[in-house]
Amino acid sequence: MKTFLLPAAVFLLLVTSAPAQSSPSPKVSPPPAAARAASKPADARRTGREVIMERFRASGITGKIQILVSVFGGAFALERFVRLRRKNISPRGLFTKCQDLWRAGKYSELEALEDTDPSTFARAVSFLTKYRTHPVADLSVTVNDLIAREMDASLQRAYPLGVVATIEPLLGLFGMILGMIESFETVALAGALGNPAQLASGISQALTTTALGIGLAIPFLVLYHYFKNKTNSYALLLEEQVSVLIVEWFMQSKGTSR
Numbered sequence: 001m002k003t004f005l006l007p008a009a010v011f012l013l014l015v016t017s018a019p020a021q022s023s024p025s026p027k028v029s030p031p032p033a034a035a036r037a038a039s040k041p042a043d044a045r046r047t048g049r050e051v052i053m054e055r056f057r058a059s060g061i062t063g064k065i066q067i068l069v070s071v072f073g074g075a076f077a078l079e080r081f082v083r084l085r086r087k088n089i090s091p092r093g094l095f096t097k098c099q100d101l102w103r104a105g106k107y108s109e110l111e112a113l114e115d116t117d118p119s120t121f122a123r124a125v126s127f128l129t130k131y132r133t134h135p136v137a138d139l140s141v142t143v144n145d146l147i148a149r150e151m152d153a154s155l156q157r158a159y160p161l162g163v164v165a166t167i168e169p170l171l172g173l174f175g176m177i178l179g180m181i182e183s184f185e186t187v188a189l190a191g192a193l194g195n196p197a198q199l200a201s202g203i204s205q206a207l208t209t210t211a212l213g214i215g216l217a218i219p220f221l222v223l224y225h226y227f228k229n230k231t232n233s234y235a236l237l238l239e240e241q242v243s244v245l246i247v248e249w250f251m252q253s254k255g256t257s258r
Contacts (some may be wrong), residue, residue, distance in 0.1 A: 062175030062209045075163030089234040090121040136250040151235040158227035166223035172213020179206030
C-alpha cells in the first residue's frame with residue numbers, strides 16, 4: 001500500500017507544480033480612424049489662422065507695435081512701386097522726340113514739354129531749351145544739379161524702408177527682453193521653477209517678437225536696396241541722355257539757330 005501511495009503523491013506533486021498554460025489573448029483590433037482622430041489633442045486640430053492669432057497674442061504689446069511699424073513701411077513701399085517708374089523719370093521715346101523737335105526748330109514745344117509730358121527728363125530738356133542762349137558750361141552744371149536734386153528726393157522717399165528694416169529687429173530684441181523679465185518674475189513669485197508651464201508665456205513672447213522682428217526686417221531691407229539701386233540706375237540714364245543732348249545741341253551744332 002505504501003509503495004502505491006508514493007508514486008501517486010509524486011505524480012500529483014508534478015502536476016500541481018507545472019505552469020498552467022494561459023489561453024491565448026484575443027487580438028485587439030486597432031481603433032478606427034474616427035476614434036484616432038478623436039483621441040488627438042485639441043492643439044493638433046487647430047487651423048493655421050488660429051495658430052497665427054495665438055502667436056500674435058503671445059507677442060504682447062511689442063508685437064502690435066511691430067505690426068504697426070510694418071504697415072507704416074508698407075505704405076512707403078507701395079508709394080515707391082507706383083511712383084518710381086520710368087515714365088515718371090525718362091519715358092521711352094521721349095529722348096528721340098526731343099532730338100527731332102530740336103532739329104525741326106520747334107523750341108516752343110520743347111519748352112512746354114515739362115507740362116505736356118511731365119517727367120524729370122522733360123523738365124531738364126525744358127530748362128536747356130529756355131536758357132539755350134547761356135554758356136554751355138553753366139547749362140551743364142545747372143541741369144545736372146536739377147537732375148541730382150530730383151533723384152535725391154526720390155531716394156529719400158525710400159529711406160523709411162531702411163529705417164523700418166533697422167527698427168524691426170530692435171523691437172524684437174526689446175520684446176525678447178520683456179519676455180525674459182516676465183519669465184524670471186514668474187519664477188521669483190513661485191519661489192522655485194515648479195511647473196515649466198509657468199514660464200511658457202514669457203518665453204513665448206520672447207521668441208515670437210524676435211522671430212517677428214527678423215521676419216519683417218528681411219523684406220523691408222530687400223525693398224530698400226531694390227529701390228535704391230533702381231533710383232541710381234535712372235539717375236545714370238538721365239545723366240547719359242542729357243549729356244548726349246548737350247553735346248549735340250550746343251557743341252556739335254554750333255551753326256544751328258538758337
